[in-house]
Amino acid sequence: LTSFAAGxxxxxxxxxxxxxFNAVHAYMGEMMMLRGFVVIIVGGLGDIRGALLAGLALGFVEVFTAAYLSSDFKEAVTFGALVLTLWWRPTGLFGRAIIHRA
Known part of the structure; x- marks a missing residue:
């Protein structure tokens, strides 16, 4: 049922x-997919609240980047945020710490 709803x-x-876009081709959603990937990783895997907050934050960052710098830098800032998040908190901003038990 879930796969059907997702489809x-x-x-x-x-x-x-x-x-x-008035046209359909195989690569038209590439940047949207990559932004979605960034939102999931930054928000934390498996955390819906984190993904929502990361999506809102990423939207604000992209809008302010386009307004104050240039729209050419939107992707660089987006993936810069991904790199910084993976470097600073590998589980995402709202992800839980991984506990290894022996």
Whole structure:
């Protein structure tokens, strides 16, 4: 049931994105997918609240980067945030620490 719902939502998203760009091709969602990956990693794997907050924060950072610097730097700032997060907190900002028990 979950896979069916995910397929339906993915298909609907693809149709809406295709309507927005007036064309459909295999590589049209590449940057959206990479931004989604950054949001999941920065927010913490398996943490919905962290992903929501990371998505909002990433949106604000991209808008302010485009407004005050240049829109060409949006991707650099996005992936810079990913690198800094992985360096500073590998489990994500809201991820839980991994406890190894012997």
């Amino acid at each position: 339906i939502l993915s298909g609907a998203a693809g149709i809406l994105i295709g309507l927005n």
